[in-house]
Amino acid sequence: MRDYLILFAQTHETFRKLELEALAELEQVSVDMSDHSEESPLLVVSLESEDAAIRLTRRAILVRSVFEVWGCGATLEELHEDMRRRTQDEWPKYKQESFRFDIISFQGSRTSSEQRQIMESFDFLDFQGPIRMRDAKHTFTVVEEYVPIPSADLSKSHHALAKMWFGRHIADGQRDIIAKYDLKKRHYIGTTSFDAELALVSSNIGLAAPGKLVYDPFAGTGSFLVGAAHFGATVIGSDIDGRQIRGKPKRNITTNFKQYNISAHLLDTFVCDFTHCPLRPSLLLDAIICDPPYGVREGLKVLGSRNKGRYADGQPTVLENGDFSHLRADYIPPKKPYHFDALLDDLVVFAAEHLVDRGRLCCWMPTANDKDEETGIPTHPELVLIGNCIQEFNKWSRRLLTYVRTPRGELPTAPVERRTYNEQFRDKYFRGFAKPTT
Incomplete structure (x- = not known):
């Protein structure tokens, strides 16, 4: 076992640990992340080999490097001493190789002169290979972490050096692909197209990979389908809005897959009401990754009629020129209101029925930033909630809820408790999340 320093991106802090744990499961890498802190982008883990470190981070979106x-310490002198104790026997292997030095500081900075002095302090390594700022075979990096210190002057921030690491760069995550999948560059998007970075993170957390079947029942313009397909999964999507699924002849979900050269991973898309999903019960999915509609822009609806009298025993009775109206080519099926909490309850039931054992449900849920923000999280006796990551906005947030399907037979089947709320998220949204007046 050897220590490796992971440098996370300084964004989406609550997602880092869950993404890396998911990749550890996918790559079958044993890693202890108990020391992870959302306050710091640095994490030291013990891994079996360099290959394990590469496999763990090679497709991570929230990992920089x-x-x-090779060593750590609270001061430069302690760092040098620790390096001699840990790795002195390995230095000769890199003596004649091309190399470069780099310095990364978190919550602190160094002047160019200070950086140069730090680099020169490692002359005891006796590296004699050529120094190359580009295409060097090895990059040796000093990583510094500063912490805030109390100050009487609240208008000024003061930070002190807490720890330094010296390490050999092993690999980078896949942050470079965020720009590739940027919605600004995508041929077909809509008002509900999901942020590319978090769509990719959701796909990692959902364990999307070659040989896996991933379904998005609220596909829209296919953001999660594209993210899962990037990682090699076979994807299938549906949506109640046929306009988004069909798009236009030269701008649709299919053209997005062609744009990224991942068309082979798109199994199909179809139009359906999620509450009447046509997927047969025997079809088991490896993951369900979705962003259910919140019903903010317009009230959430499903197929059905508010007027029960228009139907008798489930049979349509509306006739036009002697023919049933639902058989006409221009027929538009009626819709009725559908509450978001009911949708989430139906979603967990659907996931329990259609996920393979240990398959994952990753769904996004909006919450108000108040004391009761977590009371509306749906539960199911055969699904275990393993992740509750939050992306905060001004007065509201959205959470990525991640469930794992327990192996069938391990838990007794129990009825699902339907949840009730005094207020809906949509009502709070349009009130500006202010308390209702009495």
Whole structure:
């Protein structure tokens, strides 16, 4: 076992640990992340080999880089001493190789002169290979972490050096692909197209991979389908709005897949009401990754009629020129209101029925930033909630809820408790999340 330093991106802090744990499961890498803190982008883990470090982070979206730790200390002198104790026997292997030095500081900075002095302090390594700022075979990095210190002057921030690491750069995550899938560059998007970075993160957390079947029942313009397909999964999507599924002849979900050269991973898309999903019960899915409609822009609806009298024993009775109206080519099926909490309850039931054992449901849920923000999280006796990551906005947030389907037979089947709320998210949204007046 050897220590490796993981440098996370300084964004989406609550998602980092869950994404890396998912990748550890996918790559079958044993890793202890108990020391992870959302306050710091640095994490030291013990791994079996350099190959394990590469496999763990090579498709991570929220990981910038990983380094093989050669030493650490609270001061430069302690760092040098620790390096001699840990890795002195390995230095000769890199003596004639091309190399470069780099310095990364978190919550602190160094002047160019200070950086140069730090680099020169490692002359005891006796590296004699050529220094190359580009295409060097090895990059040796000093990583510094500063912490805030109390100050009487609240208008000024003061930070002190807490720890330093010296390491050999091993690999980078896949943050470079965020720009590739940027919605601004995508041929076909809509008002509900999901942020590319978090769509990719959701796909990692959902364990999308070659040989996996991933379904999005609220596909829209296919953001999660594209993210899962990037990682090699076979994807299928549906939506109640046929306009988004069909798009236009030269701008639709299919053309997005062609744009990224991942068409082979798109199994199909179809139009359906999620509450009447045509997927047969025997079809088992490896993951369900979705962003259910919140019903903010317009009230959430499903197929059905508010007027029960228009139907008798489930049979349509509306006739036009002697023919049933639902058989006409221009027929538009009626819709009735559908509450978001009911949708989430139906979603967990659907997931329990259609996920393979240990399959994952990753769904996004909006919440108000108040004391009761977590009371509306749906539950199911055969699904275990393993992740509750939050993306905060001004007065509201959205959460990525991640469930794992327990192996069938391990838990007794129990009835699902339907949840009730005094207020709906949509009502709070349009009130500006202010308390209702009495």
